[in-house]
Amino acid sequence: MTEQSLLKLSIAVTVILALCGIGAGLYAASFAVVFDGIYSLTDAFMTMLALMVARLIANSALPNPGGKLAERFTMGFWHLEPMVLGLNGTLLIGAAIYALINAVDSLMDGGRMIAFDYAIIVTFFTFTVSLGMALFIQRKNRTLKSAFVALDAKSWLMSAMLSASLFIAFVVGYALLQSPYAWLASYTDPAVLALVCLVIIPMPFANVKQALADILLVTPAEFKQHVDKVARNVVEKFGFSSHYSYVARVGRGRQIELFFIVPKNAPARRLEEWDAIRDQVGEALGGEGHDRWLTIMFTTDEEWAI
Template identity: 25%
Template sequence: MSEKQILTLSVYGALLFALTGVVWGVAIESKMILFDGAYSFVSVGLSLLSLSGAAYIQKQDEKRFPFGKEVIEPIIIIVKAIVILLLCLSAIVSAVYDLANGGSNVQPGYALGYAVFSTVGCFVVVIFLSRQSGKKQSGFVEAEKKQWLMDTLLSGAVLVGFLIATVLTYTNYAGVVVYIDPAMVLLVSIYCLKMPLTMLRASLREVLEMSPAPAIQSRITNLVKQIESKYKFKESMIRTSKVGEKLYIEIDFILDTKSGAQTVAEHDTIREEIATKIDDLQYTKWLTISFTQNRKWA
C-alpha cells in the first residue's frame, strides 16, 4: 500500500471518529468526549496536511530543489506537533476550570458506548498503521501512527473513567462522579503532552540536519573503518544526517602513498562496495564518497 493510500485512509478514519465524538460529546455534555472528538478533527486537518506534503515531495523539481524536498516532511510534523501540543494545553486549562467550578454533570452510562466504539476502532487503526510503518520508512506514516496512538489513549481513558463513574453512581461516593470527566481530561492531556514534544524534538533534529539514529551511525562508522583498514587509508571522515526519508552520507578517505587504492577505478570499486553494503537501509540515500591526500579537503 502506498504512502498516499495509507494517509487517505487515515483521513477518512479520523473524520469518522471526529464526527462521532463531537456529536456524542455535545449530546451528553461530556468535555472528555468533546476533547476526543476535537482531537480527531484536528487529526483530519493534520492528516490532510501530511497528504498534501507527501504529494508535493514526490513531484520532481530538481531545478528549484537540487537536494530534494524531504525537509518538508519534518517541517509538517513540527506543525502537527505544535497543534497537538496547543490542543493538550487548552484541554488542561479547561479541565482545571471545570474542576474548580464543581465539575460537570455527565451521564456515564451513555458515555460508555462511545468509549468502547472509539477505543476499539482507534486501536485497530494503530495496529494497521504499525504494520504499514514497519514496511515503509515514512515519517508521515509514523506521525499518523502516533496521532492515532494518542487518540487510542484518550478513548481508553474515557472508557476506564466512565466505567469507574458508573460504579460510583451506585455507591456512597456518587457525588464524586461530577469530577470524573474533567479529571480524565486533565490526566490524559498531561500524559499526552509527551507525544507532541517527542515528535517536535525528533523533527527539529532533522530540520537542523543533526545526526541520525545511533544504530545507523554505528553501522556506517563500522563499515567505513573496515574499508579504511582494508585499503590502509590514513584516515576517514564521516558526516551523516537524516532529513525525512533521505539519509545523507558523506565519507572522505584520506590517502597516502602506502594506501591500497590510488586510481579512480579503484575508488569507484570502493564506492560500489559501500553502496552495496548499506543498500538494505530503508531510506533514500544521498551517498558521497571522496578521496584525497590532503586532510584540508576532507
C-alpha cells in the first residue's frame, strides 16, 4: 500500500466516524462526544491537505513532471510538507483549547445531563475503530517511513485515547446515577472533556516545533556534522584549500550546498574529472534519491562560497 492510498483510506474512515460521532453526540447531548467528532473532522481535513502535498512531491520527482505547477515551483514542493504539519498541529491545539474553555464554563454552570447509555455505546465503537486504524497505519508505515503517515497514526492513537477516556467516564457517570451521588453525574461530561483537553493540548507541540524548524531552515546539527566530515575528507584527498557547507532539512527533503575552494595554482582538470569528484562526494554523503537536493561547486574565489 502506497502513502497516498493509505492516506485516502484514513480520510474516508475518519470522515465517516466523525460524522457519526457528531450526530451521536448531539443526540446524547454530550459536548465531549461532539468534540471528538469535530476533532476527527479537523484531522481529516488536514490529512486531505497532506495527501495533496504528498502527491505533488511524488509527481515533482518524476523525470519530466511537466505542467504549470512544475514550471512555477522548479525547486520542488518539499517546503509545503512542514507547512501542512505545522498547520495541522496548530489547529488541533486550537480546537482542544476551545473545548477546554467550554468545558470549564459548563462546570461553572452546574454541568449537563446526558444520555449515558447511548454515549457508552458510541464511544466504545469509536475507540475500537480508532485503535484498529492506529495499529494498522503504524504497521504499514514501517516500510513507508512517511512523516505524514506517522502523524496520521499518532492522530488515530490520540482519538482512541480520547474515546477510551470518554467511555470510562460515561460508565462511571452511569453508575453514579444509581448511587446517592447522582448529582455528580451532570459534571461527568464537562469534567472528562476538560481532562482530555489538558492531555491532548501538549501532544502536537513536538510536530509544530519540528515543522517550524523546517520552515525556518534550521540546520540539523548531526546532518551538518556528517556533511562537514565528508567535505573535510575530500579537501584532504584532493588537496583543496577549504570548504563551505550549507545544509537544511525541509520536510522529507534534504538540501545540501557544498563549495570547495581550489588553490589558484592547482593543476588543471578536465570537466569529466570534476564530475567524478562530485560523484564521489555524493556517494560518500549517502541518501541519494528524489528527496536529496545536492549542489557541489568548485571555485578559486572564496567570495563565491560566502
